[in-house]
Amino acid sequence: MKTFLLSNNLNKLMLIPCFIFGLSTLAQTNETEGIEFSITKTIHDPDIVWxxxxxxxxxxxxxxxxxxxxxxxxxxxxxxxxxxxxxxxxxxxxxxxxxxxxxxxxxxxxxxxxxxxxxxxxxxxxxxxxxxxxxxxxxxxxxxxxxxxxxxxxxxxx
Missing domain, CATH: 2.60.120.10 (Jelly Rolls)
Known part of the structure; x- marks a missing residue:
């Protein structure tokens, strides 16, 4: 019984890094794919090309x-x-x-x-x-x- 509890708790502990890794992978994917960024411009911005x-x-x-x-x-x-x-x-x-x-x-x-x-x-x-x-x-x-x-x-x- 103790072996089962120990291995069950160990399995749960191992799931935490997998869950965190999965979330970080999703976050990185969202930052680089399909995200449209906001922009602001004025008529005086030096990077504007007329x-x-x-x-x-x-x-x-x-x-x-x-x-x-x-x-x-x-x-x-x-x-x-x-x-x-x-x-x-x-x-x-x-x-x-x-x-x-x-x-x-x-x-x-x-x-x-x-x-x-x-x-x-x-x-x-x-x-x-x-x-x-x-x-x-x-x-x-x-x-x-x-x-x-x-x-x-x-x-x-x-």
């Missing part, structure tokens, strides 16, 4: 914050130099925007122009022509979130 915008947006640049231009759910900063006009264009995706800096005049087709100031939220419907102009109060930096992959189609007004 890329030139398409040629029909002269004086503009952008940086991807999260996602991929060719895939859904894209977040990016869009920078416009002061006194720069953004030509009339459309996107296949709706845009959700917050102006981070500057003053930006935005006009959607059939609507009156609106002046966005830093901290202003704006929503732009998909496929609705619009134009913008960064006014003379410093660079305009816009946070933009798109549901669908990025596109910008200039509209010729002849």
């Amino acid at each position: 890329n030139p915008a398409p040629d029909f947006f002269p004086g503009c640049s952008f940086t991807i914050l999260h996602g991929d231009l060719a895939k859904p759910n894209l977040d990016f900063f869009f920078k416009i130099e002061p006194n720069t006009e953004i030509i009339n264009h459309t996107h296949n995706s709706a845009e959700r925007m917050i102006l981070i800096s500057g003053e930006l005049e935005v006009q959607y087709e059939g609507e009156k122009p609106q002046i966005l100031k830093a901290g202003t939220y704006a929503y732009g419907p998909a496929n609705k022509p619009h134009r913008a102009k960064c006014l003379n109060s410093g660079q305009c930096v816009l946070f933009v979130a798109m549901i669908d992959p990025f596109d910008a189609v200039p509209i010729d007004k002849k």
Whole structure:
């Protein structure tokens, strides 16, 4: 009987390291597989790379914050130099925007122009022509979130 109790207790003691090892293996697996990490960025972060915008947006640049231009759910900063006009264009995706800096005049087709100031939220419907102009109060930096992959189609007004 004593032998059974001793071996039973010994078996229980041996299970503890196995249990701890198993948990640590799971924890290491969770840290390296399938975990998406949070991010924070400001327009002044030194590791941000500003890329030139398409040629029909002269004086503009952008940086991807999260996602991929060719895939859904894209977040990016869009920078416009002061006194720069953004030509009339459309996107296949709706845009959700917050102006981070500057003053930006935005006009959607059939609507009156609106002046966005830093901290202003704006929503732009998909496929609705619009134009913008960064006014003379410093660079305009816009946070933009798109549901669908990025596109910008200039509209010729002849």
